[in-house]
Amino acid sequence: MIQDEEPIFDFEEFVHKTLGLKESEQYYCPEFQQNRCFKRNCTLQHIKLDKAVVCKHWLRGLCKKGTSCEFLHEFNLKKMPECWFFSKYGECSNQDCIFLHVDPNSEYRECLWYKRGFCRHGNMCRNKHIKKKLCYNYYLGFCPAGPNCEFGHPKLEIPDTDLQRTYKRKDVIQRPSNIVKE
Secondary structure, X not given: OOOOOOOOOOOHHHHHHOOOXXXXXXXXXXXXXXXXOXXXXXXXXXXXXXXXXXOHHHHOOOOOOHHHOOOEOOOOHHHOOEOHHHHHHOXXXXXXXXXXXXXXXOHHHEOHHHHHOOOOOHHHOOOEOXXXXXXXXXXXXXXXXXXXXOOEOOOOOOOOHHHHHOOOHHHEEEOOOOOOOO
């Protein structure tokens, strides 16, 4: 005879009564996700879940901010931050690295503000500043080569900073091996 109920472990009573932890307790404010939380003393965390990444300090057990941390405190492999070693050196020696390995030649790594003409972060900018010579034909009004021109055509529209932070699937070179492929 097969039982449909889940097994109960000896330590579950300790977890519920002594530690006060619950299985279905909400951690993130659902009203904040829709920009509707106006409570001054809201006990839930105010993090935009669609843009948030996992706290790298929390992964090591070293996050001192606790509930005031602006990063996720949950082990979600799809929301891991970018691997620092891979972004700096182009390779990662850790075979079990859980961080994202993003293609450094990706178009989303180019600084959209620098492409427009000026980046306030200068050399400290985390995105690439690709230098191109100005296309004099474009500067004077018309470039016959169009988008295939080898020289730079400055863009006058204001960049979308949310687009700068997101990666497309083709930009991610290697996801952690234990992620189920979608």
